[in-house]
Amino acid sequence: MGRKLLLEHINVPGINTFEVYRQKGGYRAVEKALKSLSPEDVVEEVKKSGLRGRGGAGFPTGMKWSFLAKPEGKPRYLVCNGDESEPGTFKDRYLMTHIPHLLIEGMIVSSYALGANTSYIYVRGEMMPQIRILEKAIAEAKNAGFLGKNILGSGFDLELYVQPGGGAYICGEETALIESLEGKRGNPRIKPPFPAISGLYNCPTVVNNVESIAATVPIINDGGEEYAKIGIGRSTGTKLISASGNLNRPGVYEIELGVPVEEFIYSEEYCGGIANGKRLKAVVAGGSSVPILPTNLILKTVNGESRLMTYESLADGGFASGTMLGSGGFIAYDEDQCIVRNTWNFSRFYHHESCGQCSPCREGTGWMEKVLHRLEYGHGKLSDIDLLVDVSKKIEGNTICPLGDAAAWPVASAIRHFRDEFEWHVTNPQEAMTRNYGLAHYADPLPKVEPVTAS
Amino acid sequence: MSEKVKVTIDGITIDVEAGTTILTAARQIGGDIVPPAMCYYSKLQGSGGKCRTCLVKVSKGSEKDPRPMPKLVASCRTTVMDGMEVQNITSPEVIEARKGVVEMLLINHPLDCPVCDQAGECHLQDLSYEHGSEATRYEFERRTFDRIDIGDKVQLHMTRCILCYRCVYTADQITENRVHGVLGRGDAAEISTYIEKAIENEFSGNVIDVCPVGALTDKTFRFKNRVWFTKPVDAHRDCPTCSGKVTLWYKGEDVIRVTARKDEYGEVEEFICNTCRFDKKKTDDWVIEGPRKIANHSVISANHYEQLMPPPVLRTNPALREANKEQFERTTKL
Numbered sequence: 001m002g003r004k005l006l007l008e009h010i011n012v013p014g015i016n017t018f019e020v021y022r023q024k025g026g027y028r029a030v031e032k033a034l035k036s037l038s039p040e041d042v043v044e045e046v047k048k049s050g051l052r053g054r055g056g057a058g059f060p061t062g063m064k065w066s067f068l069a070k071p072e073g074k075p076r077y078l079v080c081n082g083d084e085s086e087p088g089t090f091k092d093r094y095l096m097t098h099i100p101h102l103l104i105e106g107m108i109v110s111s112y113a114l115g116a117n118t119s120y121i122y123v124r125g126e127m128m129p130q131i132r133i134l135e136k137a138i139a140e141a142k143n144a145g146f147l148g149k150n151i152l153g154s155g156f157d158l159e160l161y162v163q164p165g166g167g168a169y170i171c172g173e174e175t176a177l178i179e180s181l182e183g184k185r186g187n188p189r190i191k192p193p194f195p196a197i198s199g200l201y202n203c204p205t206v207v208n209n210v211e212s213i214a215a216t217v218p219i220i221n222d223g224g225e226e227y228a229k230i231g232i233g234r235s236t237g238t239k240l241i242s243a244s245g246n247l248n249r250p251g252v253y254e255i256e257l258g259v260p261v262e263e264f265i266y267s268e269e270y271c272g273g274i275a276n277g278k279r280l281k282a283v284v285a286g287g288s289s290v291p292i293l294p295t296n297l298i299l300k301t302v303n304g305e306s307r308l309m310t311y312e313s314l315a316d317g318g319f320a321s322g323t324m325l326g327s328g329g330f331i332a333y334d335e336d337q338c339i340v341r342n343t344w345n346f347s348r349f350y351h352h353e354s355c356g357q358c359s360p361c362r363e364g365t366g367w368m369e370k371v372l373h374r375l376e377y378g379h380g381k382l383s384d385i386d387l388l389v390d391v392s393k394k395i396e397g398n399t400i401c402p403l404g405d406a407a408a409w410p411v412a413s414a415i416r417h418f419r420d421e422f423e424w425h426v427t428n429p430q431e432a433m434t435r436n437y438g439l440a441h442y443a444d445p446l447p448k449v450e451p452v453t454a455s
Numbered sequence: 456m457s458e459k460v461k462v463t464i465d466g467i468t469i470d471v472e473a474g475t476t477i478l479t480a481a482r483q484i485g486g487d488i489v490p491p492a493m494c495y496y497s498k499l500q501g502s503g504g505k506c507r508t509c510l511v512k513v514s515k516g517s518e519k520d521p522r523p524m525p526k527l528v529a530s531c532r533t534t535v536m537d538g539m540e541v542q543n544i545t546s547p548e549v550i551e552a553r554k555g556v557v558e559m560l561l562i563n564h565p566l567d568c569p570v571c572d573q574a575g576e577c578h579l580q581d582l583s584y585e586h587g588s589e590a591t592r593y594e595f596e597r598r599t600f601d602r603i604d605i606g607d608k609v610q611l612h613m614t615r616c617i618l619c620y621r622c623v624y625t626a627d628q629i630t631e632n633r634v635h636g637v638l639g640r641g642d643a644a645e646i647s648t649y650i651e652k653a654i655e656n657e658f659s660g661n662v663i664d665v666c667p668v669g670a671l672t673d674k675t676f677r678f679k680n681r682v683w684f685t686k687p688v689d690a691h692r693d694c695p696t697c698s699g700k701v702t703l704w705y706k707g708e709d710v711i712r713v714t715a716r717k718d719e720y721g722e723v724e725e726f727i728c729n730t731c732r733f734d735k736k737k738t739d740d741w742v743i744e745g746p747r748k749i750a751n752h753s754v755i756s757a758n759h760y761e762q763l764m765p766p767p768v769l770r771t772n773p774a775l776r777e778a779n780k781e782q783f784e785r786t787t788k789l
Binding site: 168170185190351352353354355356357358359360362363364365366367370387393394397398399400 | 503504505506507508510526527529532552555556558559560562563592593595617618620636637639640641642643644
């Protein structure tokens with residue numbers, strides 16, 4: 001049984017209220033940080049913990065905090081990114097719904113570490129219930145003296161606000177989020193300057209994912225070194241995984257980083273195998289933007305090692321045969337699922353969500369969607385497949401924000417690994433409309449890697 | 456504070472002020488190594504970074520940190536560092552990416568150049584000629600819009616718009632209350648003056664000059680003439696609201712259009728007011744300074760100030776000289 005740090009008390013009735021959360025040891029981290037640690041100590045603990053951003057990019061949180069500029073006479077801001085809109089990811093919503101005080105406690109500790117006296121939780125507009133829950137929780141915390149002026153007599157002031165977004169995927173990109181928070185159109189800014197220098201209202205700003213901020217609570221309670229003991233290598237601590245798709249038991253799981261993917265899918269502790277006795281065909285391991293992998297590559301790396309749920313192991317093999325942990329949106333596809341249709345669906349999403357600011361993404365996402373639509377509905381040509389690869393290459397890396405990359409990777413990887421299924425859609429259009437391609441060879445064991453020797 | 460930094464672009468080294476962008480440094484060198492820019496406009500604060508045509512490769516970050524930048528960067532918004540090495544036309548990667556961007560820009564552009572007022576001075580036309588491929592691989596319907604009047608003098612034809620945001624920044628710069636912006640998202644985004652409210656400002660006509668394509672046009676000039684049949688002349692007048700320095704575009708004896716003076720990158724030298732632009736269309740209103748120098752590559756210069764000489768092969772061969780007698784006479788007359 002893996003250790004639970006964030007979801008330890010998730011099943012306690014009434015954990016969403018202040019009283020029960022406090023009885024279960026809540027707000028200990030605030031007391032410890034404000035009474036016995038300096039802001040620098042908190043940053044140091046987070047650095048020691050090796051915590052990496054849980055929103056997708058996996059950038060070390062402590063390092064991000066230490067980049068924050070601290071000019072005299074300018075306020076600093078902490079913004080919590082609760083825009084969670086990556087298809088396949090729903091861990092932050094779960095956390096905010098069921099244990100809102102964990103996020104608020106994390107916000108107090110992190111704001112203290114960064115010297116922010118006003119902090120925002122930016123929540124996607126569709127999550128209205130969660131916004132109400134958070135507002136209620138903030139009011140409770142304020143009542144108990146954990147927010148407001150002179151918290152616990154430490155002289156530290158903090159006001160916390162919840163800001164509903166407009167429901168745009170792009171506002172999960174940190175600079176677009178800042179624009180939206182300022183009341184403007186959510187267009188990503190051109191970097192540099194980075195938010196750590198000039199972010200919200202041109203002041204130094206840190207934007208962190210909900211889960212990253214919540215993770216500071218156990219880090220402060222138990223110490224960064226204790227946290228770093230969990231996990232493997234540079235992937236420390238626990239991670240919330242949103243498991244969905246054709247699984248027996250989909251849902252949000254807290255795993256210790258380093259659990260083998262195979263165990264995560266098939267063990268009774270986690271997803272309990274593939275639903276309805278079907279076989280696994282493919283997995284999107286970290287939310288819709290990361291490359292999709294067929295069964296044989298997601299369970300084992302090309303070197304035949306078993307693939308683990310860590311930042312490094314999932315990325316093993318680069319884009320050729322690896323993927324990414326991303327935001328932990330784990331989607332499993334069984335043998336009845338059509339990869340072409342799924343790719344089209346993802347592409348449709350990115351087309352809809354592109355902000356339209358820079359040309360490759362604005363025009364390219366729509367183009368890819370139209371070509372994929374044609375392929376899925378049996379009007380495709382064989383040349384379309386290469387066209388898609390080329391268009392995705394023209395988008396990738398040439399845009400202002402990572403949405404362009406996020407739109408390009410699923411298409412490029414689906415074609416890389418499932419090319420024969422795409423070709424089958426072109427060569428057998430009638431059949432493709434009535435049945436799916438099936439598992440084919442996607443679960444076959446990988447061939448042994450022959451060492452290349454100079455002859 | 457005027458610290459100089461050294462930057463090398465395509466092998467040409469230049470010293471520029473610290474804080475200069477790569478694009479500005481390239482323009483100081485000039486010539487073929489200047490990246491094209493569809494959205495960046497030096498006179499508009501905040502512009503740039505959107506069209507991605509000015510992408511370049513930074514093969515060496517700086518003297519202190521020689522690592523190359525991982526991605527191609529927008530040269531209009533990236534500042535130079537001391538010892539930076541940039542590749543523009545010497546990098547196949549940049550050429551390929553730029554070709555891709557041009558193809559993307561043309562996906563939703565109607566290519567109605569034969570009936571477009573901007574033809575001949577259109578940046579997209581130049582860009583696709585220089586960098587694009589001859590055919591598009593896009594086989595779907597393009598987006599279309601109805602034409603919208605912005606006030607009584609400016610017309611917006613969204614179908615041609617490439618969403619460079621230049622007019623939005625112009626409106627931001629000349630007006631206090633934002634009335635001109637972008638509605639919608641992705642490829643459904645469109646320029647809008649907050650539900651067709653006219654920008655009532657003395658300088659609103661400048662959106663026509665900043666538009667790199669034919670999306671914003673002068674209603675007093677629409678369909679009057681092709682720009683290459685008009686003769687540009689520099690002129691000025693004593694204007695109470697603006698500098699009064701303009702270019703008059705003559706057809707015969709008549710001034711058929713007034714614009715601000717544009718430099719070789721298509722940027723105006725100074726913004727002019729609507730009175731100068733739309734209402735002063737008589738020679739009497741102006742003090743003529745002389746012919747406007749037009750860049751050699753522009754189609755506008757073709758018939759006027761640069762003489763169209765018969766090619767050297769005709770000049771040296773007596774038989775061909777005789778056969779083209781009429782043309783030789785014309786060149787001496789001009």
